[in-house]
Amino acid sequence: MSKLGLIASVLSIAGALTFATFTVSADDAKADDKPTTAACVHTEFKTELVKAACAKGGQQEAKTAMKAFMKEKKIKSCNACHAKLAPKYELKKDALEQFQKAGGK
Ligand code: HEC
Numbered sequence: 001m002s003k004l005g006l007i008a009s010v011l012s013i014a015g016a017l018t019f020a021t022f023t024v025s026a027d028d029a030k031a032d033d034k035p036t037t038a039a040c041v042h043t044e045f046k047t048e049l050v051k052a053a054c055a056k057g058g059q060q061e062a063k064t065a066m067k068a069f070m071k072e073k074k075i076k077s078c079n080a081c082h083a084k085l086a087p088k089y090e091l092k093k094d095a096l097e098q099f100q101k102a103g104g105k
Contacts, residue, residue, distance in 0.1 A: 041088050046096050048105045059086070073102040 039058045045051035053065035066078065078085055081095035092098075
């Protein structure tokens with residue numbers, strides 16, 4: 001195989017991998033991304049982040065805030081803290097603890 005051919009095939013493999021990763025995360029996003037303008041389920045908030053987001057734009061905004069938080073803290077799944085997602089977003093027992101340990105307020 002020529003050098004160029006080799007480079008081209010390496011690049012296309014890398015491209016395929018990138019694409020596969022992207023597809024998976026896009027699917028993930030879809031799973032919990034039902035559009036909702038509903039108000040937050042919680043009425044008493046233990047975190048500044050979610051309290052502010054819920055006040056601003058309900059669950060949709062809370063989701064956006066949580067996603068940004070997760071990305072920043074490199075947490076992989078909403079299910080680390082939530083037993084269930086939409087519409088109730090039930091929290092696991094240690095959700096708040098995890099949130100605070102990760103540096104959330
Ligand atoms: C590190 C733990 C943690 C992770 C990961 C996490 N959450 Fe949360 N989430 C919380 C906590 C704790 C609350 C409650 C906040 C409060 O009481 O102020 C919350 C609240 C929420 C709420 C508000 C629910 C309501 O209606 O009252 C939504 C929506 C939400 N999370 C969505 C998500 C989504 C979507 C993801 C994934 C992208 C996610 N969360 C990941 C800890 C987490």
